[in-house]
Amino acid sequence: MPELPEVETVRRGLMAVFEGATLIKAEQNRADLRFPFPKDFVARLEGHKVHSLGRRSKYLLADIEADKVLIMHLGMSGSFRIETEQTKKMPGLFAHTRSKNEKHDHVAFHLAPPNAPNVKVIYNDPRRFGFMTLAKRSTLETHPLFEKLGIEPLGNALNGAFLSKRFANKKTPLKAALLDQRIVAGLGNIYVCEALWRSGLDPRRSANTISGRSGNGTKATERLAHDIRATLHDAIEAGGSSLRDHVRADGSLGYFQHTFAAYDREGEPCKRLGCDGTIQRIVQSNRSTFYCPSCQR
The missing domain is CATH 1.10.8.50 (Helicase, Ruva Protein; domain 3)
Structure with a gap:
């Protein structure tokens, strides 16, 4: 399973295309990954701007308009692929190779970054142990995924x-x-x-x-x-x-x-x-x- 450094590396690789971009279209190719997708998952994302892309523990957190946070977990084999008309690249560094087989492409985000060409970010996960869900930013700290988590190891609180x-x-x-x-x-x-x-x-x-x-x-x-x-x-x-x-x-x-x-x-x-x-x-x-x-x- 990807650990914190790998997830942080993925976050840094995705920041340039996510932050400030508008989610003009989302594609959901199956009903579930490790867990079912939230109801109206695509509709709740499309047309909204992504303010920032953060991380808590091993979770990626995309802050979106209207008090929404897109929570993403890579599971055992999940990865993201960034595609433009000219290039394809995969942000992140893993101890084991990530899949590029398109039959395992389960989610795609079509993004319109500010002052840059549109991009497509694809989530690929052969084993489907990853997941995505939505939560309110205002209540994120009490969300079941986060309410019992300890301190972040990269901060000054760890001494x-x-x-x-x-x-x-x-x-x-x-x-x-x-x-x-x-x-x-x-x-x-x-x-x-x-x-x-x-x-x-x-x-x-x-x-x-x-x-x-x-x-x-x-x-x-x-x-x-x-x-x-x-x-x-x-x-x-x-x-x-x-x-x-x-x-x-x-x-x-x-x-x-x-x-x-x-x-x-x-x-x-x-x-x-x-x-x-x-x-x-x-x-x-x-x-x-x-x-x-x-x-x-």
Whole structure:
């Protein structure tokens, strides 16, 4: 499933065509994806202007006239394709290749951006685990999808003191605590593995062991908060570089694996300077965890 950096990269790739554009036409090619589309989905979109394109956790949020927000989730295999008369391109950087098979094109938005030619943005999803729905901006924070979400990991709210307080009584493994969307929204398996490797923290240790007694930030929680943000920023920057620099001959964006330090590197030497350990894979809560038992304590 695309994680926060991939979704943020998609958002940045779509901003130029969505923001300020008028949705002159929408096409809905099936009744449902993971969930049914809202009633009158197309009619409620057509003819309205898109004010902005944001993100909350792993959701894309298009603010539209008349207090509407178009909520979009990529699911397991969803992607967007931007088409003009001259080009076709796919914004985003994913660890696994996205589909271009047109039989999986389920939604299309015809947009008229200000001072630019009209474009067509197509949502393609072979496995149909993604979804789209509509909500009111004025009540978005209490929407069932968002009301229990924790803080955004890229903001200043994520710091050592915050993690210390939230981990204080948690005896669950550190990795499980970081994947709890009620604490930090948007963190996924790949980047939690990477952040824990950067911090030198064992994913198996209890979360409360790094929180200290006072509720203030500790060296471990401060380092972890920093490394979470740094890991995400580096991944987003890699996506941005791909958007600018890696374009295939057919006009589509180049996709390549992130250079991971721990994730998916089972049996390979640890990349930490001075460490002679080997990356191991274990299973936690039915998910693969990759870490170095020699330097992650």
